[in-house]
Amino acid sequence: EAGVAQSPRYKxxxxxQSVAFWCNPISGHATLYWYQQILGQGPKLLIQFQxxxxxxxxxxxxxxxxxERLKGVDSTLKIQPAKLEDSAVYLCASRQGxxxxxxxxxxxxxxxxxx
Amino acid sequence: AxxxxxxxxxxxxxxxxxxxxxxxxxxxGNPYLFWYVQYPNRGxxxxxxxxxxxxxxxxxxxxxxxxxxxxxxxxxxxxxxLVSDSALYFCAVRDRGNTDKLIFGTGTRLQVFP
Numbered sequence: 509e510a511g512v513a514q515s516p517r518y519k520x521x522x523x524x525q526s527v528a529f530w531c532n533p534i535s536g537h538a539t540l541y542w543y544q545q546i547l548g549q550g551p552k553l554l555i556q557f558q559x560x561x562x563x564x565x566x567x568x569x570x571x572x573x574x575x576e577r578l579k580g581v582d583s584t585l586k587i588q589p590a591k592l593e594d595s596a597v598y599l600c601a602s603r604q605g606x607x608x609x610x611x612x613x614x615x616x617x618x619x620x621x622x623x
Numbered sequence: 624a625x626x627x628x629x630x631x632x633x634x635x636x637x638x639x640x641x642x643x644x645x646x647x648x649x650x651x652g653n654p655y656l657f658w659y660v661q662y663p664n665r666g667x668x669x670x671x672x673x674x675x676x677x678x679x680x681x682x683x684x685x686x687x688x689x690x691x692x693x694x695x696x697x698x699x700x701x702x703x704x705l706v707s708d709s710a711l712y713f714c715a716v717r718d719r720g721n722t723d724k725l726i727f728g729t730g731t732r733l734q735v736f737p
Binding site: 512 | 657
């Protein structure tokens with residue numbers, strides 16, 4: 509079974525530039541998450557989708573971050589404009605159903621460096 | 624609010640010795656607890672989870688974890704460490720609010736010496 513795919517793996521940009529990350533979840537997984545992992549910390553949820561609807565985006569800095577999952581499969585996360593503090597690894601995860609015991613499976617992440 | 628704590632930034636152990644990586648939690652109600660491992664430049668890999676039932680949970684790569692409700696702990700263990708086990712380990716609890724997001728600890732770096 510293929511895992512969660514993410515691209516690019518690495519991205520370096522200057523502050524105030526924009527950047528986009530892509531995620532393809534495990535086939536058939538209805539729930540998709542974007543987490544931000546700052547160096548030395550555990551991942552923190554940015555946004556959760558159930559199919560193509562947003563379940564939780566309370567921790568998403570909406571003045572600069574946006575995310576979509578238009579067809580309920582792939583998702584993109586965008587930052588515009590980027591700040592130095594956005595330097596982090598952005599992890600995408602997916603889960604099959606709505607069962608509370610289901611496991612979240614993570615992709616390899618995109619490491620973003622903002623200069 | 625739900626939270627987990629990993630009191631040790633780093634754990635050092637000699638190859639072949641048993642290892643323990645500690646995790647304590649604070650949740651309301653019954654906790655759903657998880658352990659993930661992160662190798663350099665890779666995402667999080669699921670190791671094991673506790674939902675209900677037997678307090679000793681067995682997972683991938685020979686790891687197991689013991690759920691202790693009275694001590695609110697969920698320590699990760701392995702009887703005999705391998706050098707290849709060296710990685711960053713995260714304990715997490717599932718949020719019991721409107722979402723099922725995972726709330727992670729700050730991670731513990733495990734270093735296994737040959």
